Amino acid sequence: MRMKFLVLILLMGASGISYAQNTFPTTGNVGIGTTSPTNKLDIRGTITMDNGGDAAIYTGLGTTDLSRYLLLLNSAAARSASGLKAGGVLVAGNYAYANPGKNDLIVEGNVGIGTPSPQAKLDLQGGGLSIGGSNPTAGINGFKNVFQIKATDHAAIIFNPREATELMFGFHTNGSFYWGTGANYVMQLNKTGDAHISNTLSVGGALKSGSKLSVKGKISAQEVEVTTSNWPDYVFDENYEMKSLAEIEAFVNEHKHLPGIPSKKEAEEAGVNLGDMNRKLLEKVEELTLHLIEKDKELTDVKDRLLLLEKAFSKQ
Template sequence: MSTSKTIQVTIFAAAIAVICSGATAQDAALYERHTLSDALVFESKDIVGLETEVDMIITGPEGFHLRKSFEAGERIEFIPTVMAQDGLPDGTYRYELRVMGSHGLSSDRNSTQPVRTEPLQGGFGAFSVRGGQIVSSNLAEVSHSGSNLLATNGASEQTVEYGATQEQTFVQDVEIQGSLCVGTDCASSENFGFDTIRIKENNTRIKFDDTSTSGSFPNHDWQLTANDSANGGLNRFSIEDITAASIPFTVEGSAPSNSLYIDDSGRVGFGTSAPVVEAHMADGDSPTLRLEQDGSSGFTAQTWDVAGNEANFFIRDVTNGSKLPFRIKPGAPSDSIFIAANGDVGVGTNAPAGAMHIKRSGNVIPLIESTDNNAVQLRFKSDSTNRRFLAVNSDNQAESQIVFGDGLIQFLGQTANDNLMEVDATSLRVNGAIVSNGMTLNVPDYVFEDDYVLMSIQELKTFIDKNSHLPNVPSARDVNENGLNHTEFQLRLLEKIEELTLYTIQQQELIERQGEAIERLEKRLGELN
């Protein structure tokens, strides 16, 4: 029979009489744990559990960490041979069932649907692995001085007699001038050392049972618990709220020194006994604060980390692929980013003079880059026609401006009256001369060089008849299709003017020669007459 079928038959046939690991405080959890030698199975206690989405988180020896999600109504089980292919190393493991969402609860803060204000508790606890097998929790340790026996719970449970005991009741104050040992394993000649009160047996608990029943007197019962009772449970010290069925404080065995330290000024140290601020976290590698919205109140689960190391101070979006949307490098200057009380943002300044103020020495070059060569835009959004760039001096006075109106771009000087140039859909208007200069301008004075080959008038006529435009001048079709380079076009027009000048000079020379010839002919005719 497969493991899954074995689990199913075992549970629903109630063939295993096991109890949920943990103290009474776990009764408020949505799920009850069943421990098999090859699996952990969790059953819902009520309809809420059946409609709840859960993440199972398991941590253990050698850095073992597992997180698996279960949909509402899905069987919640941990099978080491399936989820850990190499097998589990021996040791103690901790598990938590983290509620990630519940059907019928809103995931939208603006929704009118009900939102649970108290988080749902899936349950938590521990189990042990020995020889690759999960240690069964249906064993209880027998309390017997000097021995370490185990007895099986159930009908065949062994009863161990310790001899006659006698209860005593004191109706007055009791003073003990010496040490006190309480528990079934206390010896008749106990060596107390410096211990004043010693609790000595295999299940050590101190319970505070408040019997207040009237008025609004506080009446919660509390308990100090040392270690789980179940086989394979946690080595832990806990403060339990018995009345509320919760465990607000737990310290695991072998936790390092100064895991939590509060000094005489109320400063809290995590990993340090010398906190220097209100909350001081010390660690050898990237001390981190995790903010996890776990879905237990109906909102979408989301996890953020705030951390720092020698490379960055950063915020990590754990839920979405551990992206780092915000980072600061060590050594970044003061006021690298500053947000004023009115919402103005300063970059390099703590006194922003506008909604965004960038201040630094040297070249200041804001850069907008497209990583995929897509569109890059800088937008001015307003129904007003006063959308503009301003160039100001050190006294914050405008020296020049570019105004982006509705279908109009204006280039201004210090004021709106200094209208240097306007561009709209129909024209370009310049208040002043247009000057084009540069080393690449090929001014056509070469036309006047002796080696310049000038087309004859007849060749020019033939070209015009064939092409309907002057040589080396773009046709109307070229201009419509490819646009017009005004500088180049002006130079070509100048070339045509210079060629026309040469044609005019040639014609003038021809006219003068013809005039001289006519004058000679007229003189000879006069002599003949």
Template sequence: MAAYSQTNIFPSTGNVGIGTTSPMFPFHVNGQSRFQGVATFGDSYDDILYGKGLQIVRMQDQGDNAFHISFIRAGTWVAGMGFLRNSSTFAIQNGSSNAATTGVFLSETGKVGINASDPAYELDINGNARIRGNILYVSQFGALYSDINNIAFFGDGGYIFANKNNSVTRAILEPAGTLRLYNSGSEFAKFNGTGDSFIRGNLAIGTDNSKGYKLAVAGSVIAESVKVKLQAAWPDYVFSETHTPLRLSEVETFIKDNGRLPEIPSATDIKKDGIELGDMNALLLKKIEELTLYLIEKDKQVEALKKDYSSLKERLGSLEQQLVDK
């Protein structure tokens, strides 16, 4: 026997309709509805009431990847939410089921994953992230890292870049602006914001190959002063009694044979190897000192010739006078 009241139908068998006399489902409500108390839906039941409204209960292992609640944009798209299959991780996902690995996931320990169904951190993002604001705030002594070998610590106005457990430091930017660089945990460079800086290895400017030099510059250099301090001896030994310079005739022969002064590198060598500034200055000074010795020797010879000339002149004058007197 069926019961009718306005547009409701309560048949003894078949579908029940409220607001309709032709229900299409076992319980069909056409219009607004209200549940006064807790309404439980799903393929299972839990007699503990966790809230005051709607409870959706599924089996612990529901046996499928269906959502607890589905949101359907008819004929276009499906989104849903609920626990993952046989899991305590809660997910909000775009797609036809919760089998996908994309979405927002909340683990039972409170960790949130974005496109990461098993978040290992409080916020675990599998993919790129963008912050549209101007500030990313990391609390004192917080850290950011890309993987186990790259991490940045922030604290006291400075920055430390290291591996994950900070056992191998890569770089330190101090609050005053000093930058320290490390290789395998050892400091090899320091760029001081207020004082001296240093680098332990070779430095190349304008090129990526120092060719073994402490400083290699591919281009011009300008400076108000350059000081070269040689490790080798300065050529003051030229003036010692034990030093014997070449005779000028020997220098002449060498120039004729080689087209350059002795010990001075050739144009070919300079073009190939460049000039050692300190060594070249020392060589040039040596040549100037040797030239000075040559001039001193020549001056002595000139003075001796002048004396000989004066003596000869006196003798010649005496002979001329003797001839006149006869």
């Protein structure tokens, strides 16, 4: 009987000792793997947290959000940031985004790089963006899909939004590109290759003053259409005053070019308007035609007179 009592006392003591192992003093430090702990809890070795599911670390005991952070520092003496290495990371207030896969980083809010207050899903400040590799969706004609924009509505790349210097390169759902500033589209390019520029275009050199299009070099084309006005049908008007051949001869002898046609110096220094030049050349052709018609009439009249004279002499 006495022996059973002693065994009971030992079991109760052992139970008390086992319970005491889960209770730590309210003062001082606790060390695991060390006899000289330097913090409230000092663990020398690895930690296993197995809760049969997701394990949690709490930064407070209250029932409200304390907006606290879990700091990872090298040591108490060197309080510089330490790294976090994980197979997958989920940054969210709930599990609506599911568990991250291996090597995945899932963020519910915004991500800031170089800024403490990101204003977009990805806010990059203080540096450039370098992209290596490509997306799984293939590009057109074998081009690698390095940068992609996925949207069900129109989308744009905007420089200095809502500023006086704002510029926009937009992608329309109709397949067109739009380049604009403010409320104006200054350039458009549709998916069939049609381009529209609202102002001016220079190719191969500086834009010539007063021109919408300047090309420094050769232009090759199968057909060129020039719109013009005041087509020189007025030459055939009965009241049109045409210079005589004698007047034209005097002008050419003095100026070394036809009247109404730019001189060599004028053409080389200022260029010529293609439409206007064609009109002037046609005017000269029409005037020349009238002169030829007049000379033909004079020649015919001379021939008729000669025939009459010939007949008169043959009768004598």
